[in-house]
Amino acid sequence: MVEKWVLDILACPACHAKVELVRDHWLVCQNAECRRKYPIRDDIPQMLIEEGDNYRDIAVEDLPAVS
Numbered sequence: 852m853v854e855k856w857v858l859d860i861l862a863c864p865a866c867h868a869k870v871e872l873v874r875d876h877w878l879v880c881q882n883a884e885c886r887r888k889y890p891i892r893d894d895i896p897q898m899l900i901e902e903g904d905n906y907r908d909i910a911v912e913d914l915p916a917v918s
């Protein structure tokens with residue numbers, strides 16, 4: 852589980868907007884223009900632009916399970 856204070860300092864690496872935790876395993880950029888989503892694997896947020904790019908066009912509710 853990612854701690855709340857970690858979420859507070861995390862920002863989207865592409866646009867620097869805040870991210871929101873979704874279903875414990877995704878950090879969703881709150882910038883409607885950006886829409887990148889970053890998976891959390893083994894409690895480590897994968898805050899890479901290339902990673903976020905992979906999920907731009909996937910709706911939040913359609914995000915796959917993260918193992």
Ligand SMILES: [Zn+2]
Nearest residue numbers: 863866880885
């Ligand atoms: Zn962003």
